[in-house]
Every structure is written in C-alpha cells, then in structure tokens.
Amino acid sequence: MIFVNFKTYKEGSGEKALSLVKAIEEISSQNNVKVIPCVQAIDLKTISTSSKLEVWIQNIDPVEYGAHTGSILPEEVLEAGAEGTLLNHSEHKVQNFEDLKMMVARANELGLKTLIFASNLDELSKVCDLAPTFASYEPGELIGSTTTSVATAQPDIIAKAVEITRAKGIPLIVGAGIHSSEDVRKSRELGAVGVAVATDIVKAQDPKKELLDLIEGFK
Numbered sequence: 001m002i003f004v005n006f007k008t009y010k011e012g013s014g015e016k017a018l019s020l021v022k023a024i025e026e027i028s029s030q031n032n033v034k035v036i037p038c039v040q041a042i043d044l045k046t047i048s049t050s051s052k053l054e055v056w057i058q059n060i061d062p063v064e065y066g067a068h069t070g071s072i073l074p075e076e077v078l079e080a081g082a083e084g085t086l087l088n089h090s091e092h093k094v095q096n097f098e099d100l101k102m103m104v105a106r107a108n109e110l111g112l113k114t115l116i117f118a119s120n121l122d123e124l125s126k127v128c129d130l131a132p133t134f135a136s137y138e139p140g141e142l143i144g145s146t147t148t149s150v151a152t153a154q155p156d157i158i159a160k161a162v163e164i165t166r167a168k169g170i171p172l173i174v175g176a177g178i179h180s181s182e183d184v185r186k187s188r189e190l191g192a193v194g195v196a197v198a199t200d201i202v203k204a205q206d207p208k209k210e211l212l213d214l215i216e217g218f219k
Contacts, residue, residue: 001194002035002184002214003115003173004201005058005086006043017043020201021051023208028053031215034194038086041072048081056084056113059092062102074106084113084133090140097126104130115173115196124161128168136196137161138175144199149177151186162191179210184217 004024006017021037028035029052038056039047048055057080061071077085087094087103094100100116107114113133118124119140128135137158142150150158151174158174165172174187175196184195197214204210 001173002033002211003038003056003086003175003194003196004035004211005038005089005196005198006040006202007058007091007198014043018047018050020207021047021053021055024201024211025051025053027208027211027215031212031218033215033218035211036084041077041080044077044082045080054083055081056086056115057082058086058089060085060087060103060107060112062099062106064106074110074112078110078112082112084115087114087116087132088127089117090119090138090143100127101130104132117175117196121157121160121164125164125168128165128170131168132170134173134193135165135170136173136175138196140176142176145177146179146199147177149179149183150174151178151183151190153177155186155190158187158190158192166191178214181213181216184214188217 024035036054036056038058044057057077060074060077063071115134116127116132117136117138118127124137162172171193173194173196174192178195178197179200200210201207
C-alpha cells in the first residue's frame with residue numbers, strides 16, 4: 001500500500017494532478033498494489049469522479065454544520081468522493097489533541113478512513129489510542145529528502161513503532177524520504193504495511209518510473 005500525498009506543489013494540483021492520478025491508476029492496476037492519492041480539497045471531486053482509485057483528502061476540520069467559514073467540513077468531503085483523510089501531518093499539525101480526537105470521531109461517524117501521522121514514538125502511542133484506520137511514523141526532519149529515508153536512517157525506531165502499533169492493533173505506514181524500492185522493502189521487512197510518499201512521486205521528472213520502482217519493493 002502506497003499513500004501518495006499530492007501536497008500543494010504546482011505539479012500536484014489541477015490538470016497535472018488529474019494526469020498523475022490517471023498514471024497512478026494504470027500502474028496500480030497492472031501491478032496489483034494499492035495506491036491511494038491524497039489530494040487537495042479543491043481537486044477532490046474532479047479526481048474522485050474521474051478515477052477508480054480510492055481517493056483521500058489531505059485533512060478535515062473538527063467541525064459540524066454551522067458558522068465555520070473556511071473549514072473543511074467532513075460531510076462535504078464525503079459528498080465529494082473521499083474515502084479517507086490524512087490527519088496531523090507534520091506540515092499541518094493539530095495543536096490541540098482534543099481537536100484531533102474530534103476529527104477522528106467525525107470521520108468515524110461518517111465512515112471516513114483515517115491515517116494519523118506522528119513524528120515521534122510518544123506521539124505515535126497517543127494517536128494509536130484514537131484507533132485510526134492507519135498510523136504513520138514520519139519524522140519531520142526527513143520529509144522531502146531525496147537522499148536519506150527513514151528506512152535507512154532509523155530502522156531501529158521503525159521496529160519500535162511497529163511494536164507500538166501492533167500492540168494496539170493499528171497497521172503502520174512509514175514515511176519521510178521514502179524514494180526507492182529498497183526503502184519500501186526494508187520498511188515492510190520491519191513490519192510496516194505500506195509507505196507514504198510525496199516528493200519522490202509528485203516532483204519527479206518521470207513519476208511513472210518512480211512509482212514502478214517503489215512497487216518493486218512489494219515483490
């Protein structure tokens with residue numbers, strides 16, 4: 001399983017985002033590896049209605065119908081075709097744990113899947129208590145790296161992260177600097193069920209080539 005975070009790069013929005021999703025869909029189908037595009041709110045409906053892939057949004061807000069100008073309402077996310085949401089990414093941290101708890105509760109209420117990110121083991125343990133669909137260990141200092149991945153720099157911490165998530169029955173996703181089939185293979189050997197990537201795919205000169213390389217790590 002590969003989560004592809006489209007972030008807010010120029011290459012990851014609008015028509016380019018849709019083109020990339022089409023390429024991801026083709027490769028995912030041909031190789032029998034689940035790939036989930038995680039897209040910006042503005043692109044969600046266009047992409048979800050144009051692809052057979054399971055599409056997620058990058059975030060929701062802990063709100064219900066009412067006076068919440070500018071918030072991302074979970075009901076509207078569901079209506080636009082999202083099947084899940086990322087939460088607490090290091091680039092969009094939730095400052096109040098009660099808000100994060102509410103986000104998960106709102107997602108559960110509507111049947112949205114959740115992937116909660118944690119930047120250290122203590123945080124990972126806390127977010128697992130919220131019983132998300134998936135939890136991710138993703139140290140912020142390695143995000144965006146094209147040379148050093150969490151799989152090569154912190155295999156011992158990944159192993160500890162697997163212990164934490166398994167004890168609480170939550171599948172682990174590994175992220176930060178993942179950019180090769182070996183990174184994927186090592187993460188899976190340590191016990192992760194999949195990886196989260198962004199830069200390696202969204203900013204690549206040849207996204208198809210990069211995705212095919214990552215998929216080799218599942219074989």
